[in-house]
Amino acid sequence: AQTVTQSQPEMSVQEAETVTLSCTYDTSENNYYLFWYKQPPSRQMILVIRQEAYKQQNATENRFSVNFQKAAKSFSLKISDSQLGDTAMYFCAFMKPWYNAGNMLTFGGGTRLMVKP
Amino acid sequence: AAGVIQSPRHLIKEKRETATLKCYPIPRHDTVYWYQQGPGQDPQFLISFYEKMQSDKGSIPDRFSAQQFSDYHSELNMSSLELGDSALYFCASSLYEYGGAMDNEQFFGPGTRLTVL
Numbered sequence: 001a002q003t004v005t006q007s008q009p010e011m012s013v014q015e016a017e018t019v020t021l022s023c024t025y026d027t028s029e030n031n032y033y034l035f036w037y038k039q040p041p042s043r044q045m046i047l048v049i050r051q052e053a054y055k056q057q058n059a060t061e062n063r064f065s066v067n068f069q070k071a072a073k074s075f076s077l078k079i080s081d082s083q084l085g086d087t088a089m090y091f092c093a094f095m096k097p098w099y100n101a102g103n104m105l106t107f108g109g110g111t112r113l114m115v116k117p
Numbered sequence: 118a119a120g121v122i123q124s125p126r127h128l129i130k131e132k133r134e135t136a137t138l139k140c141y142p143i144p145r146h147d148t149v150y151w152y153q154q155g156p157g158q159d160p161q162f163l164i165s166f167y168e169k170m171q172s173d174k175g176s177i178p179d180r181f182s183a184q185q186f187s188d189y190h191s192e193l194n195m196s197s198l199e200l201g202d203s204a205l206y207f208c209a210s211s212l213y214e215y216g217g218a219m220d221n222e223q224f225f226g227p228g229t230r231l232t233v234l
Contacts, residue, residue: 043205045160045225091159104150104162104173105223 023092142210
């Protein structure tokens with residue numbers, strides 16, 4: 001079974017600054033997918049960024065980027081130029097290889113991020 | 118763009134009652150997932166369906182059952198409700214494509230908030 005660990009229950013950052021959220025995981029799979037989801041106060045689950053394990057290049061989506069270290073089983077999220085709207089709970093998630101339909105997402109415990117003005 | 122629809126959005130039940138949650142996936146999506154998120158917790162996978170067949174199963178209590186219908190909508194039936202069943206229940210949908218990793222992205226609905234009194 002896969003496990004996902006987020007060691008930072010809460011973090012805060014000043015507006016316009018950069019913050020990094022940590023995530024580690026444990027799996028015996030060689031091919032898999034990793035995700036960061038954002039859950040604002042509305043409780044909607046919003047996909048922020050995803051990474052395929054077979055790709056060495058780190059994924060980037062505008063102000064969001066990841067540092068994927070496969071050997072270390074680490075998957076951190078960097079938010080640049082933090083905005084007030086980034087205030088939310090952030091979940092790291094793991095998914096088994098895509099060749100099976102209906103694969104579940106395994107989530108970490110979440111990191112609550114507060115962006116301060 | 119059409120999103121995942123869940124109904125009802127809020128539901129209040131008494132202990133030992135039954136509840137039915139409904140999920141309407143994004144058009145053309147053939148896979149449905151159910152997740153349970155307790156207060157202050159990360160989402161936990163319950164069950165998934167692909168083409169109306171159960172695909173993956175997580176920590177779903179025996180008191181719960183689910184199915185996917187011919188029009189791809191899904192229903193989660195919960196019986197003998199307990200106080201601990203109070204949670205936000207997410208449905209997500211995806212389009213399964215063998216080899217199409219990006220198209221297996223799970224799109225989440227807004228959730229159904231179930232309160233058991």
